[in-house]
Amino acid sequence: MADQAKIPVVVNGAAGKMGREVVKAVSQAEDMELVGAVDRNPNVVGEDVGIIAGCGELEVPLLNDLQSVLVLATQQEIQGVMVDFTHPNSVYENVRSAIAYGVRPVIGTTGLTDDQLKDLTEFAEKASTGALVVPNFSIGMVLLQQAALQAAQYFENVEIIELHHNQKADAPSGTAIKTAQMLAELGKTYNPPQVEEKEHLAGARGSVSEENINIHSVRLPGLLAHQEVLFGAPGQLYTLRHDTSDRASFMPGVLLAVRKVTELRTLIYGLEKIL
Numbered sequence: 001m002a003d004q005a006k007i008p009v010v011v012n013g014a015a016g017k018m019g020r021e022v023v024k025a026v027s028q029a030e031d032m033e034l035v036g037a038v039d040r041n042p043n044v045v046g047e048d049v050g051i052i053a054g055c056g057e058l059e060v061p062l063l064n065d066l067q068s069v070l071v072l073a074t075q076q077e078i079q080g081v082m083v084d085f086t087h088p089n090s091v092y093e094n095v096r097s098a099i100a101y102g103v104r105p106v107i108g109t110t111g112l113t114d115d116q117l118k119d120l121t122e123f124a125e126k127a128s129t130g131a132l133v134v135p136n137f138s139i140g141m142v143l144l145q146q147a148a149l150q151a152a153q154y155f156e157n158v159e160i161i162e163l164h165h166n167q168k169a170d171a172p173s174g175t176a177i178k179t180a181q182m183l184a185e186l187g188k189t190y191n192p193p194q195v196e197e198k199e200h201l202a203g204a205r206g207s208v209s210e211e212n213i214n215i216h217s218v219r220l221p222g223l224l225a226h227q228e229v230l231f232g233a234p235g236q237l238y239t240l241r242h243d244t245s246d247r248a249s250f251m252p253g254v255l256l257a258v259r260k261v262t263e264l265r266t267l268i269y270g271l272e273k274i275l
Contacts, residue, residue, distance in 0.1 A: 004031070005077040005078045006030075006033040007031060007032045007033070007080075007081055007258060007259070007262060008032075008033055008035040008076035008078065008080035008081070009026045009032050009034055009035065009073075009081050009082075009083060010036040010037070010038065010069050010070065010072070010080060010082045010103065011023055011026065011036070011037050011038070011049070011083050011085075012038045012039075012066060012082055012083065012084040012085070013038070013039060013085040013086040013109070014037035014038060014039050014052070014053070014062060015039035015041050015044045015049075015052050015062060016039070016085055016086075017247060018108060018247055018250070019037075020052060020054065021053075021247045021248060021250070022083050022085065022251070022254055023037065023049050023050065023052075023053040023055065023058075024053050024054070024251075025248075025251040026083070026255070026258070027058055028055070029255055031259070032255070032258060033076075034049070034058060034060055035060070035073055035076060035080065036060065036063070036069035036072045037049035037060050037061070037062050037063070037069070038062070038063055038064065038065070039062050039064065040064050042064070044062050045062055045063065045064045046061055046062065046063075047062050048060065048061060048062075049061070049062050066097060067097065067101075070082065070097060070098060070103050071101065073101070074101055074102055074103065078262075079103070079104060079262065080103045081104045081105075081106055081258050081261055081262065082094075082098040082103050082104070082105045083105075083106045083254060083258065084098075084105060084106070084108065084109050085108045085109055086109050087109065087111075087169060088110065088111025088169055088170045089111075089169075091107060091109040091111060091112060092112060092116045092120070094107075095107060095120050095131065098131075099120070099124055099127050100127070102127070103129075104130045104131060104132075104262060104264070105261075106131075106132045106134070106257045106258055106261050107132065107133045107134065108134055108254070110135050110170055110173060110174030110175075111169070111170040111174065112133065112174075117133065117269065120133075120267055121266065124265075124266050124267040125265070125267075128265045129265070130261045130262065130263065130264025130265055130267075131261065131264070131266070132261045132264070132268050132269075132274070133267065133268070133269045133270075134257055134270065134271045135173070135174030135175040135177070135270070136173075136174070136175040136178075136225070136250075136253075136271065137250035137253030137254050137257065137271060138225075138242065138244060138249055139252065139271075139275075140242050140244075140249070141227065141242050141271075142271050142272045142275060144179075144227065144229065144240050144241075144242045145179050146272070147240050148179060148182070148183060148229045148231075148240055149182060149183065149186065151229075151231050151238055152186055152190075154233075155231035155232070155233055155238065156189075156190060156191070156192060156233075157190065157191050158183065158191070158213055158229065158230065158232075159191075159206070159213065159214045159215070159216065159229075159230050159232075160172075160176050160179055160180060160213060160214070160215045160216070160228070160229050160230075161215075161218065161230070162175065162215065162216070162217055162218070162226070162228075163217075163218040163219075163220070163223050163225075163226040163227070163228075164217075164218070164219055164223055164224070164225055164226070165219070165220070165221060165222075165223050165224055165225075166219040166221050166223075168219060171217040171219070172207055172215040172217050173217070173225075175225075175227055176215045176227060177209065177215070179227070179229060180209040180213045180215060183211060183213060184209075184210070184211035184213075189212065190211060190212050190213050191212050191213065191214070224244045224246075224247070226244065227241070227242050228240065228241045229241075253271055256271075256274065256275075257271065257274065260274040
């Protein structure tokens, strides 16, 4: 990289479980430079983010002010990138702030509403700034979704089960919602009613997406990130499942997104759009 400037990267939510993995991955990438780290946890503010992430001293202190760190990213030779793994309650404002500063956001935080995504897309286009919103950075999950699209051509009945650790704040997961949306784009009507259902406990059948696909959410300690897509037909059940056992599995997708977002001039939703 001697003859080419490295991509300046800011990690927001750097002390979290995913944030620490991103810090390690970015610091080890030859074409990237970690220039800032943000986290609201008062117990770690001021500490070296490399020590927090377990990858050794990086001389990058953890700060709790996103605005000041975004300014650091604008003072680099080339346009910076913000990787955000924070909380659904703050992600919308984080993305708007990054775009306003001319820093390209790569968003792994789920929970953005359709209206927020529409607003951020318009904001990014006006600013000619690339942005990536990725519900799941796993290449394996992208392959599962592609297999689901193939299966949906032959099955009318499908349900989704997503299972995550019990510290995940939103449900259903962004990945499950995205999978249902992708199936809907085929223009099919799913799960034609066979009987008049009655729930004796509210939510027993899960949530129902606009695509008429039931999505069931499980939250338990011991889980990380898992998803099943079940297709049923008379006499057969076709199950697609993806399991994550280590957050390191998401890092190739994160690094790919950091590289690809520098080429964009608008907001793109989904990792499959850049593969």
